[in-house]
Amino acid sequence: MLEIQGxxxxxxxxxxxxxxxxxxxxxxxxxxxxxxxxxxxxVGESGSGKTTLTRQILRLDTPTSGIIRFEGKDMATLSPAAxxxxxxxxxxxxxxxxxxxxxxxxxxxxxxEPMLIHRDLLGLNRRQRTDRATELLDLVGLGPQHLYRYPHxxxxxxxxxxxxxxxxxxxxxxxxxxxxxxxxxxxxxAQVLNLLIDLQKxxxxxxxxxxxxxxxxxxxxxxxxxxxxxxxxxxxxxxSVFDAPQSDYARELLAAMPEVRVPx
Amino acid sequence: MTDIATTPAVARTxxxxxxxxxxxxxxxxxxxxxxxxxxxxxxxxxxxxxxLAPYPEHVAxxxxxxxxxxxxxxxxxxxxxxxxxxxxxxxxAGTTVSVAAGFAVVLIGTLIGTTVGAIAGFNGGWIDExxxxxxxxxxxxxxxxxxxxxxxxxxxxxxxxILAISLSWWPGYARLVRGEVISAREEVYVSAARAIxxxxxxxxxxxxxxxxxxxxxxxxxLDMGFAILTVAALGFIGIGVRPPTPEWGTLLSISRSYMPDxxxxxxxxGLAMFLAVFGFxxxxxxxxxxxxPRARR
Numbered sequence: 303m304l305e306i307q308g309x310x311x312x313x314x315x316x317x318x319x320x321x322x323x324x325x326x327x328x329x330x331x332x333x334x335x336x337x338x339x340x341x342x343x344x345v346g347e348s349g350s351g352k353t354t355l356t357r358q359i360l361r362l363d364t365p366t367s368g369i370i371r372f373e374g375k376d377m378a379t380l381s382p383a384a385x386x387x388x389x390x391x392x393x394x395x396x397x398x399x400x401x402x403x404x405x406x407x408x409x410x411x412x413x414x415e416p417m418l419i420h421r422d423l424l425g426l427n428r429r430q431r432t433d434r435a436t437e438l439l440d441l442v443g444l445g446p447q448h449l450y451r452y453p454h455x456x457x458x459x460x461x462x463x464x465x466x467x468x469x470x471x472x473x474x475x476x477x478x479x480x481x482x483x484x485x486x487x488x489x490x491x492a493q494v495l496n497l498l499i500d501l502q503k504x505x506x507x508x509x510x511x512x513x514x515x516x517x518x519x520x521x522x523x524x525x526x527x528x529x530x531x532x533x534x535x536x537x538x539x540x541x542s543v544f545d546a547p548q549s550d551y552a553r554e555l556l557a558a559m560p561e562v563r564v565p566x
Numbered sequence: 567m568t569d570i571a572t573t574p575a576v577a578r579t580x581x582x583x584x585x586x587x588x589x590x591x592x593x594x595x596x597x598x599x600x601x602x603x604x605x606x607x608x609x610x611x612x613x614x615x616x617x618l619a620p621y622p623e624h625v626a627x628x629x630x631x632x633x634x635x636x637x638x639x640x641x642x643x644x645x646x647x648x649x650x651x652x653x654x655x656x657x658x659a660g661t662t663v664s665v666a667a668g669f670a671v672v673l674i675g676t677l678i679g680t681t682v683g684a685i686a687g688f689n690g691g692w693i694d695e696x697x698x699x700x701x702x703x704x705x706x707x708x709x710x711x712x713x714x715x716x717x718x719x720x721x722x723x724x725x726x727x728i729l730a731i732s733l734s735w736w737p738g739y740a741r742l743v744r745g746e747v748i749s750a751r752e753e754v755y756v757s758a759a760r761a762i763x764x765x766x767x768x769x770x771x772x773x774x775x776x777x778x779x780x781x782x783x784x785x786x787x788l789d790m791g792f793a794i795l796t797v798a799a800l801g802f803i804g805i806g807v808r809p810p811t812p813e814w815g816t817l818l819s820i821s822r823s824y825m826p827d828x829x830x831x832x833x834x835x836g837l838a839m840f841l842a843v844f845g846f847x848x849x850x851x852x853x854x855x856x857x858x859p860r861a862r863r
Contacts, residue, residue: 360761389763401754406776415772416762465758472762 303508304336304359304392304476309368311354311532328354329532332368336476341502341509343523343540345516345555351532352512356478359510360394361385372476390420393469397481399461403453409464410435410449416471424472438467441504442497459490463497470501476508483518495522516559520544528552588856598852604845611661619655627810635828645830647821653831657838660812665842667728667807668793672786674732675793679739680782686740687747688770698744701737709734709796710803717805727806731796735789742785746778753777780857788850791843798839814839 313326329351336342346352357363359370361377370377372388380388393416396402403412413435417426426434436446442463453461462482469477479498483491495518502509513519519526520540527537528551536549547553592598611618619625630650638645644653679701686697709731716730750756751774759773794814800806801815809816814835821831 362757362760386763389761394758394761396754396758398754402758404755404759404773404777407772415759415764419763419765419768468758468762 303338303373304334304510305369305371305374306332306334306355306359307369307371308333309355309358309365309370311351311358311363312366327532329358329365332529332532332534334527334534334537336508336510338475338508339506340524341511341522343519343526344510344512344529345514345519345526346512346529347514350529352529353480354532355529356394356480356510356512359478360389360392387420387423390416390423390472391474392476392478393472393474394478394480395462395465395469395482398485399458399465400485402465403461405453408450408452409439409444412453412464413438413467413471416468420472434471435467438470439464441470441501442467457490458486459494462486462490462494466494466497466501470505474507476510479509479511481513481515482511484513484515491518498522516544516555528555592852592856595852595855597848598855601845601848601850601852604841605849608661608665608842608845611658612665613662615658615661619652619658621652621655624651624655625659625812635824635831638830644834645828647817647831648824648828653817653834656812656817657814657834660814660817660835661838661842663724663807663811663813664794664797664815664839667724667731667797668790670728671731671735671793671797672789674728675735675789676739676782676786678732679736679741680743682736683740683743683745684747684770684775687744688751688766688774690748694744697740701740704734704737707734710799713796713800714803714805717800722805722808724807724811727797727800731793731800735793738789739782739785742781743778746781747774750774750777784850784854784857787846787853790846790850794839794842794846 309329309332310327311329313328315325316323332351332355334342334344344352344355354363358365364378372392375384375388377385377388407415410432414431417424417431417434432449436449439445439448444460444463444467448456448460453464456464462485466482482498483494486494498509499522501507509522511519511523523540525538526540526543528535528543528549530551536543536547536552538548543552544556547556592602616622616625621628624630628651630646633642633646633650634648636642636646636650642652642654644657647653647656682697682701686694712734713727713730716733717726720726720729747770753773756769756773759769764772797806798813798815798818801813802819804816804819806815807813809820817835818832818839821828821835825832
């Protein structure tokens with residue numbers, strides 16, 4: 303479904319007052335492929351290039367070299383209109399639910415905005431958009447009474463549910479989850495994770511799940527890749543990576559992992 | 567889910583709740599309330615000062631030379647001036663010109679400045695460079711000197727005066743808005759909007775600008791005082807509004823030659839100016855505490 307081939311992103315050196323700084327290689331030759339319907343996990347520490355990779359996939363940023371294909375189409379060659387249509391298919395849930403909702407917009411406006419932007423694609427009128435927003439809120443465990451509230455009136459877990467509803471609004475097939483639970487309390491994390499698993503089954507979604515929490519990855523993902531300093535150091539089925547890690551980095555990471563009980 | 571009738575009511579309560587909280591915070595500070603009351607009085611006289619003046623014929627330019635330089639009394643609480651005109655009437659009517667001109671200056675400055683700043687901050691790159699160097703250039707020219715140059719070129723008058731001051735007024739807003747837009751542009755919700763597929767115009771008008779309104783409103787309120795002062799200063803040096811139209815700066819300018827013997831001719835226009843400026847500054851401080859709590863000292 304999503305193919306990332308040899309993607310490299312180098313941020314050019316900044317010319318300062320005292321000569322040149324060093325260029326930053328955020329991603330080096332990253333190759334991954336994500337299959338329809340699976341949950342693909344990407345694990346890496348802070349600064350390893352996880353978020354940079356999501357920005358390449360969303361085309362908020364352009365890779366220095368390499369190709370990203372969605373459904374066989376090279377995203378770099380798409381016309382602006384085709385890219386806009388594609389954006390309905392790929393959605394993202396960000397890490398920080400406190401920063402990723404516009405504080406001046408009501409939940410209704412936040413959730414209906416993707417439908418408004420992609421109205422050509424979805425063909426929903428105002429009334430239908432409101433109805434669908436209500437349905438989506440219901441789907442993520444919020445009620446119609448929340449529709450006209452503002453983000454500051456919600457807790458972190460509820461906000462992340464709003465973010466998920468917004469991501470679901472244009473009817474996407476792939477959702478990028480950029481550490482969706484790491485800003486939440488542990489008890490809320492489990493609720494949100496279970497919601498995500500439930501939604502995946504119901505709506506037949508593909509997840510690209512980014513995290514540094516190995517327990518979460520193991521709980522959710524079918525396949526996993528490890529990224530270290532912008533390079534993929536290991537990838538494979540979650541079970542085999544966790545049971546028989548091949549690379550030194552993977553072994554180190556797993557050794558450092560606290561013992562967690564994972565429900566089967 | 568189909569209960570659509572109740573949803574607008576929910577919206578209203580949520581919004582009115584936020585308003586109630588803001589009002590509560592505003593009321594916590596007595597000075598803000600004093601400022602709001604003063605601004606209300608100033609605006610009241612701006613609207614009705616000319617109509618309520620006890621001697622409307624003096625406002626229109628009539629003179630009464632038999633009663634020159636009367637000290638403040640019951641009939642003329644602020645006394646009379648060198649032409650026998652009632653100073654109270656002139657000060658009341660003068661509010662209109664001074665405050666309207668000040669407001670026009672701030673409004674025009676805000677419009678130009680916000681447009682320039684938003685374009686510069688949102689686009690970045692060479693557009694940003696060009697626009698900001700242009701506004702830096704404007705900042706290097708002292709406002710009064712520029713206003714005098716404009717008055718010399720276009721002739722003195724109410725509209726020219728406003729244009730002249732606005733020209734030197736907008737760069738402050740351009741800088742403020744540019745900075746705010748640049749920091750808002752990096753917010754995650756802006757990335758989110760772009761990832762959804764929002765157009766640049768949508769991102770700017772729906773996601774960035776609504777989130778930078780507060781500091782702009784605060785600056786407008788704080789600037790009102792200075793704008794009124796600048797208008798008065800231009801009147802004082804004689805290139806603003808011409809007599810007989812009453813204006814605080816002009817009133818002050820004429821009466822300064824009769825100080826200190828006939829102090830009331832100068833004191834009262836000056837006092838009116840002081841109260842207006844003070845009121846708008848207090849209100850601005852109060853608004854900042856409510857709308858932009860981060861900037862609180």
